[in-house]
Amino acid sequence: MPMVETNQAIKGMKGGEVLEIIATDPATKMDIPSWCRRTGNTLIEHEEDDKTLRYYVRKVDRAP
């Protein structure tokens, strides 16, 4: 479940760090941008190679 794994992975990261998400589920093309809008994280780049989807997401920096 890519969205569960994405949430788990980003929890352990610091603000400003970039998470690479590799998925094969085409629904992530809608799920990841929607999740970024809700959480404040930034989708930097999205690549699609055959059936592999790669997303690069910068974690929001909530520090004052």
Place this chain on the structure above:
Amino acid sequence: MKSLAIVVRDDGYDKILTPLAFAYLQAAEGTQVDMLFVNWAVKALTEEGARGLRIDGQHAGQDAWIRRQVAKAGLPPDIYDIIKALKTTGHVHLYACSLASAIFGVDEDSLILEAEGIVGASWFLNEKAANAEHSQYF
């Protein structure tokens, strides 16, 4: 979404997958998820019941195949193991309906440790479902 209340009625393996997957997705994002298990589904809050869930009806012959597909999708193929995964999020609370527990033979001693306990449907509907941002019924 801050909170989600889910009432689960069906106990077929395939039918219970959806509410559990929805709960897992939302809880992973930090949503508070409260689930009430009613009717036959209350048996899913016992270890024997959770591990014994099977696909019934016209798709019964596809049980093994579905479990392989579930594993491929990244979920444990066993319902009890999915429940354990839900609890690791720290945002999911599982309740057994008192009426269903009485009818289907579930008591506090037979509940899995992951369940919060046996509660009245009235309490759940008023304290959890009515106050949740969103409610779902399966």
